[in-house]
Amino acid sequence: MTVLPIDLFDEMLQLTTTLFFEQENNLFFHFLEKESSTLIDVGCGNGDYLSRLHDTYPQLSLTGLEYEAGIFERAVRKQKDRLDFQLSSYESASVEPDSAGAIVARLVMQHIPDRIQFAEWAYKCMVPGGRLLLLDADDNALQLNGRLPLFSQLYVQSRQSMQSKGWLSFADRLKLEMTHTGFTHLRTERYRLTAKDRETKRLLYRYMICVTELYTKEPISEEREKELSAWLHDDFCSHEIHMFGLEFQKR
Numbered sequence: 574m575t576v577l578p579i580d581l582f583d584e585m586l587q588l589t590t591t592l593f594f595e596q597e598n599n600l601f602f603h604f605l606e607k608e609s610s611t612l613i614d615v616g617c618g619n620g621d622y623l624s625r626l627h628d629t630y631p632q633l634s635l636t637g638l639e640y641e642a643g644i645f646e647r648a649v650r651k652q653k654d655r656l657d658f659q660l661s662s663y664e665s666a667s668v669e670p671d672s673a674g675a676i677v678a679r680l681v682m683q684h685i686p687d688r689i690q691f692a693e694w695a696y697k698c699m700v701p702g703g704r705l706l707l708l709d710a711d712d713n714a715l716q717l718n719g720r721l722p723l724f725s726q727l728y729v730q731s732r733q734s735m736q737s738k739g740w741l742s743f744a745d746r747l748k749l750e751m752t753h754t755g756f757t758h759l760r761t762e763r764y765r766l767t768a769k770d771r772e773t774k775r776l777l778y779r780y781m782i783c784v785t786e787l788y789t790k791e792p793i794s795e796e797r798e799k800e801l802s803a804w805l806h807d808d809f810c811s812h813e814i815h816m817f818g819l820e821f822q823k824r
Contacts, residue, residue, distance in 0.1 A: 578787060579643040583619050585783035586644075589680070590621040592766055592776055593816070598629060600762055601706055601818050605630045610674035610700060613638065615663050615691075616681030620648030620656075627656045633674075638666050663694055673698045679708040682747060692754035696823060705756060705821040711763060713742045714815035721812060723800050724781050731788045744817045756821035766814045777812060778805045 605612065609632060614623045617637030627635050634655045639645045640662040648658045659666055676695045678685075685691050695705055712732050718725040741749070744761060752758050768777045781801055785793050793801075804810045 578790075579647075581783050581787050582644055583647050585780060585787065586618045587621050588776055588780040588783065590625055592773070592780065592814075594622065594625050596764060596766070597708060597818070598626075600764060601708070601820065602626065602629070604704060605633060605675065608633060608674045610634070610703075611636060611672055612675040612677065613666075613668065613673050613698065615676060615678040615695075616640075616684070617648055617658065619644050620651045620658055622679060623648075624651045624656065627653075631655065636666075636668070638663055663691060668698045670697050671700050673703055674700055675704045675706065677706045677708070679706075680710065682707055682709055683743070688747070688750045689754060692751050692756065696755050699823045701823055703823045704759075705751065705823070707747055707751070707819040707821075709743065709747075709817060711744065711815040711817045713744075714763075714765075716813070716815075718812055720804050720807070720810045721781075721800060723797050724785060725812075727785060727788060728781075731784070744819060747819055751819070751821050755824060757824055759820040759822055762818045762820070764816050764818070766816070768812045774805055774811075777814075778802075 605626075608630070611634045612626065614626075614635065614637045617623050617639045620637050620639075623635055623637045627633070635657070637648055637658045638661055639648055639658065640660065642660060645658065645660045652658055661667070676699060678691075682688065699705065710732060715729045715732060716725065717729065748758055748761065766773070766777075768774045778801055782793055782798070785797055804812070
């Protein structure tokens with residue numbers, strides 16, 4: 574059976590939610606327990622992450638914005654009371670000024686060409702004191718894993734292809750861009766997923782297959798699958814994915 578790219582992308586997004594949600598919720602989202610206004614997820618993908626936030630903070634009104642029609646179809650299936658999705662870029666979204674208590678952009682900032690424009694839009698949409706959370710891969714901590722030479726080299730290449738040149742790290746550029754627009758930087762948090770236990774390794778194994786097939790645009794080769802399978806079944810092998818989170822507040 575041929576697996577469509579949208580199915581791979583959908584699975585990859587589900588896996589990133591499963592792998593990271595609990596850790597990221599503990600690090601960044603507990604302020605939502607006292608929040609009662611709208612949270613906006615920019616580039617919500619299949620809506621899986623936003624759905625988990627809805628389950629955790631059911632008092633909130635949540636809106637997911639996604640402009641890719643294929644993956645949006647997976648998100649809109651999750652729509653329910655207080656959980657809404659719009660097929661829209663952030664610029665064209667139906668969002669009232671001074672209405673959002675929080676805006677989240679997770680694993681999307683590399684894909685936004687004009688981040689100053691994004692920051693101005695977010696500032697305008699947010700209530701005074703609202704939070705802006707930017708969560709992304711920490712490309713400064715990219716590493717080659719000796720037990721995963723084929724995958725880790727491919728992953729580094731895929732991340733480097735999205736990077737713009739400059740002497741500042743991506744996290745530091747985001748910090749400058751958001752504060753330039755008026756946001757107050759509250760903190761930068763670096764964290765990581767470590768695949769040690771069997772279940773985490775199994776999930777990460779599937780994630781690595783999805784990434785490989787999406788990046789190469791073809792079914793995974795026997796050589797690559799053999800490498801991943803050997804890593805999965807070796808209890809002494811691990812792997813880490815490094816992330817950062819930036820938290821800002823509207824003055």
